[in-house]
Amino acid sequence: MQPALFIIFGGLAVAGALNLLFQRHPINSALSLVVVMMSLAVLYWSLGAEFLAAAQVIVYSGAIMVLFVFVIMLLNAGEEEHTHGSRAAYTVGIPGAAAIFCLLSFVFLSERDALKTANVGGDLGNGVDNISAVSSMLFTRQLLPFEVTSILILVAILGAVVLARKEQ
Amino acid sequence: MVPTAYYLVLAAVLFSIGIAAFLIKRNVITIFISIELMLNAVNLTFVAFAHMWHQVSGQIFVFFVMVVAAAEAAVGLAIIISIFRTRKTLNVDEIDLMKS
Numbered sequence: 563m564q565p566a567l568f569i570i571f572g573g574l575a576v577a578g579a580l581n582l583l584f585q586r587h588p589i590n591s592a593l594s595l596v597v598v599m600m601s602l603a604v605l606y607w608s609l610g611a612e613f614l615a616a617a618q619v620i621v622y623s624g625a626i627m628v629l630f631v632f633v634i635m636l637l638n639a640g641e642e643e644h645t646h647g648s649r650a651a652y653t654v655g656i657p658g659a660a661a662i663f664c665l666l667s668f669v670f671l672s673e674r675d676a677l678k679t680a681n682v683g684g685d686l687g688n689g690v691d692n693i694s695a696v697s698s699m700l701f702t703r704q705l706l707p708f709e710v711t712s713i714l715i716l717v718a719i720l721g722a723v724v725l726a727r728k729e730q
Numbered sequence: 731m732v733p734t735a736y737y738l739v740l741a742a743v744l745f746s747i748g749i750a751a752f753l754i755k756r757n758v759i760t761i762f763i764s765i766e767l768m769l770n771a772v773n774l775t776f777v778a779f780a781h782m783w784h785q786v787s788g789q790i791f792v793f794f795v796m797v798v799a800a801a802e803a804a805v806g807l808a809i810i811i812s813i814f815r816t817r818k819t820l821n822v823d824e825i826d827l828m829k830s
Binding site: 564565568572575576579580582583588591592595598599602605606609610611613614617618621622625626629630633634636637639642651652654655656658659660662663666667670671673674677678692695696699700704707711714715717718719721722723724725726728 | 732773777786793796800807
């Protein structure tokens with residue numbers, strides 16, 4: 563089942579990302595990013611990260627993308643036009659991204675035997691499920707960083723309110 | 731059974747597409763969307779390595795990356811709204827206040 567899941571949802575993720583690249587309208591790009599995130603959630607699940615799969619669907623494709631779609635609707639963003647800057651970016655961007663991809667995949671594929679194979683489902687063994695493992699780690703050893711993230715979210719909310727406020 | 735390297739190559743594909751979209755797109759919202767794509771690709775490598783080492787530390791990292799991405803999206807979109815309010819444009823070529 564694992565190879566089928568990987569091929570279907572990995573292909574879907576790449577197709578969504580390419581659609582994001584080639585669409586001109588921001589709303590189409592945002593919706594193709596939702597496709598990428600949902601297929602990544604399935605891949606997380608197949609890698610034994612059930613909590614992250616749920617969090618991916620709820621936080622990313624739920625909350626963050628709704629925020630993006632709201633802002634696109636609010637600002638009434640239209641199709642982008644091609645300018646001089648975009649032609650320069652084409653000549654530099656495509657070869658640069660291809661070079662980074664070739665470098666990364668060369669490293670990963672040459673170390674393919676040292677990296678093991680992935681089996682579907684519970685990777686921890688000894689009867690511990692993923693959510694209890696994550697939560698016991700998060701609320702014992704990582705408690706301070708976890709609390710700091712809540713302060714970070716609070717500061718971000720205040721910053722967003724201050725920045726988006728209409729100036730008097 | 732899928733080798734872990736294939737997951738990493740998939741993440742590299744998504745990351746490179748994110749870089750290309752970041753450089754090519756001219757709309758500031760779409761540039762922001764491609765940053766989210768790159769963050770997602772890095773999250774996939776974290777989960778793949780966590781699976782490979784049979785540890786949950788990588789998944790904790792992904793959790794923190796999600797929190798930071800949520801905060802970043804809130805602040806970034808507020809900045810985009812305030813830019814649009816003053817400059818009436820979303821094209822990055824015309825947002826060059828700090829250039830001159």
